[in-house]
Amino acid sequence: xxxxxxxxxxxxxxxxxxxxxxxxxxxxxxxxxxxxxxxxxxxxxxxxxxxxxxxxxxxxxxxxxxxxxxxxxxxxxxxxxxxxxxxxxxxxxxxxxxxxxxxxxxxxxxxxxxxxxxxxxxxxxxxxxxxxxxxxxxxxxxxxxxxxxxxxxxxxxxxxxxxxxxxxxxxxxxxxxxxxxxxxxxxxxxxxxxxxxxxxxxxxxxxxxxxxxxxxxxxxxxxxxxxxxxxxxxxxxxxxxxxxxxxxxxxxxxxxxxxxxxxxxxxxxxxxxxxxxxxxxxxxxxxxxxxxxxxxxxxxxxxxxxxxxxxxxxxxxxxxx
Amino acid sequence: xxxxxxxxxxxxxxxxxxxxxxxxxxxxxxxxxxxxxxxxxxxxxxxxxxxxxxxxxxxxxxxxxxxxxxxxxxxxxxxxxxxxxxxxxxxxxxxxxxxxxxxxxxxxxxxxxxxxxxxxxxxxxxxxxxxxxxxxxxxxxxxxxxxx
Numbered sequence: 001x002x003x004x005x006x007x008x009x010x011x012x013x014x015x016x017x018x019x020x021x022x023x024x025x026x027x028x029x030x031x032x033x034x035x036x037x038x039x040x041x042x043x044x045x046x047x048x049x050x051x052x053x054x055x056x057x058x059x060x061x062x063x064x065x066x067x068x069x070x071x072x073x074x075x076x077x078x079x080x081x082x083x084x085x086x087x088x089x090x091x092x093x094x095x096x097x098x099x100x101x102x103x104x105x106x107x108x109x110x111x112x113x114x115x116x117x118x119x120x121x122x123x124x125x126x127x128x129x130x131x132x133x134x135x136x137x138x139x140x141x142x143x144x145x146x147x148x149x150x151x152x153x154x155x156x157x158x159x160x161x162x163x164x165x166x167x168x169x170x171x172x173x174x175x176x177x178x179x180x181x182x183x184x185x186x187x188x189x190x191x192x193x194x195x196x197x198x199x200x201x202x203x204x205x206x207x208x209x210x211x212x213x214x215x216x217x218x219x220x221x222x223x224x225x226x227x228x229x230x231x232x233x234x235x236x237x238x239x240x241x242x243x244x245x246x247x248x249x250x251x252x253x254x255x256x257x258x259x260x261x262x263x264x265x266x267x268x269x270x271x272x273x274x275x276x277x278x279x280x281x282x283x284x285x286x287x288x289x290x291x292x293x294x295x296x297x298x299x300x301x302x303x304x305x306x307x308x309x310x311x312x313x314x315x316x317x318x319x320x321x
Numbered sequence: 322x323x324x325x326x327x328x329x330x331x332x333x334x335x336x337x338x339x340x341x342x343x344x345x346x347x348x349x350x351x352x353x354x355x356x357x358x359x360x361x362x363x364x365x366x367x368x369x370x371x372x373x374x375x376x377x378x379x380x381x382x383x384x385x386x387x388x389x390x391x392x393x394x395x396x397x398x399x400x401x402x403x404x405x406x407x408x409x410x411x412x413x414x415x416x417x418x419x420x421x422x423x424x425x426x427x428x429x430x431x432x433x434x435x436x437x438x439x440x441x442x443x444x445x446x447x448x449x450x451x452x453x454x455x456x457x458x459x460x461x462x463x464x465x466x467x468x469x
Contacts, residue, residue: 132431138372298380298422309390309392310395
């Protein structure tokens with residue numbers, strides 16, 4: 001615990017120091033380029049072969065997003081019916097081996113055999129920031145938003161904690177904290193159950209021209225952020241160079257998080273621990289594709305209506321003659 | 322003509338039933354309140370299923386509305402035949418179709434609606450739906466027709 005505090009304190013100092021000198025550094029130049037780029041989504045590239053699992057990114061994430069974390073009111077209001085689960089992470093803020101409302105990024109561990117040699121890989125996991133995010137598009141209250149730079153985030157002032165975003169997320173990313181949010185002012189016993197939380201890709205830092213904290217503090221430069229076309233090109237070049245594999249480019253119709261690994265993701269997926277708050281690395285079909293196809297069919301509906309009415313009119317006029 | 326009218330009524334009633342049910346299914350309420358535990362209703366808690374059913378029902382409703390509109394036009398039926406409650410329901414359905422269409426567009430890839438417009442659309446859509454349900458219930462009880 002002591003070592004953790006000192007590590008966090010050290011990290012806090014590091015971030016502050018990094019911020020103060022950033023103006024003249026490559027980070028500042030990169031950040032500036034992010035704000036001046038044309039409106040192409042920003043994509044992060046994660047080179048798994050570089051990750052050493054030091055968890056600097058995890059602590060940096062917690063440090064810079066601490067002010068966004070829930071401070072629930074206790075005792076929680078009684079909710080009906082009894083099956084409604086209380087999800088309370090407020091006393092488990094130290095959990096860092098999965099996604100929680102207080103931990104939006106964690107390190108997943110995998111082992112794989114490459115050329116007969118057993119290797120250990122560590123993979124930073126967080127929201128993939130999908131191109132067409134089901135969490136944003138299917139939220140019934142509009143509590144989530146997607147920004148033109150590709151990030152998706154939850155508005156904790158509006159979210160009722162119904163957890164639909166979690167159910168429709170192919171990776172089980174958004175996590176709920178009970179006892180916080182607007183539902184407390186509505187009908188806490190009968191509707192809502194807190195607020196959902198997930199990585200917002202440090203939207204407030206991006207607005208200021210800074211890069212997300214996890215990218216900034218990484219000592220191994222695992223992550224790169226940039227315009228989509230540029231990052232996709234880089235990812236393919238990197239994959240060619242290491243004879244590796246890509247994940248995230250086509251999953252769920254495309255995401256703004258691209259992983260490149262020297263090991264096939266099918267193999268990594270078998271090795272990683274999966275479960276609640278521990279996303280898989282399996283292939284994911286485009287979850288919104290059926291809706292998109294039906295939307296196209298919707299354009300034909302008025303034509304079908306006109307054709308049917310005209311057909312009826314034509315037949316009845318023929319009968320009249 | 323009578324048969325066509327009955328068919329329209331059945332299609333409208335069935336479509337309205339499924340579009341409202343799947344619409345409410347967009348909210349996480351059916352599982353919470355055990356409704357999806359009823360045998361045969363498990364699909365109500367599957368958000369992608371209710372999403373698709375809502376879209377399919379919307380396609381049928383739009384086609385039906387346009388069919389009735391053009392049937393009116395081709396037959397030269399007078400608009401004065403429509404009752405007051407009929408007009409009210411037409412306005413509500415038109416509002417639902419317009420707000421719903423914007424929501425369908427919002428759900429397409431590479432479409433960014435402002436956060437406020439998404440919230441307004443959601444609230445308008447659900448409010449119009451509730452109003453249509455109450456008005457439909459009222460016209461049903463009072464046996465009020467669409468046209469005289």
